[in-house]
Amino acid sequence: MTGLLVHGDNHFIVRGPLPGRAVALELVRHWSVIQIAATTPPALDPWSIVSREFRENLAWAVIVPADSEISPAVVELLGELSARGISIHDVRRERW
Numbered sequence: 001m002t003g004l005l006v007h008g009d010n011h012f013i014v015r016g017p018l019p020g021r022a023v024a025l026e027l028v029r030h031w032s033v034i035q036i037a038a039t040t041p042p043a044l045d046p047w048s049i050v051s052r053e054f055r056e057n058l059a060w061a062v063i064v065p066a067d068s069e070i071s072p073a074v075v076e077l078l079g080e081l082s083a084r085g086i087s088i089h090d091v092r093r094e095r096w
């Protein structure tokens with residue numbers, strides 16, 4: 001399963017199951033800072049970043065809090081996903 005993890009003007013195409021709130025936040029923390037030779041914590045092993053994916057294969061989306069706005073291109077993609085019936089989980093507004 002592949003989805004979209006949105007963090008302000010940054011986003012990740014992620015292979016793995018829909019993460020819960022705490023995991024989504026931890027994934028963003030882990031992937032947002034480049035750490036040379038860092039290992040992925042075992043709890044995050046089910047998820048990995050992929051460089052490209054067909055939009056039609058995206059099965060979930062999660063938006064996490066950030067200091068910047070979501071880019072217009074990602075807003076458009078989120079709209080397309082929503083129109084296809086995919087739930088957009090907005091951690092900024094929801095309590096999971």
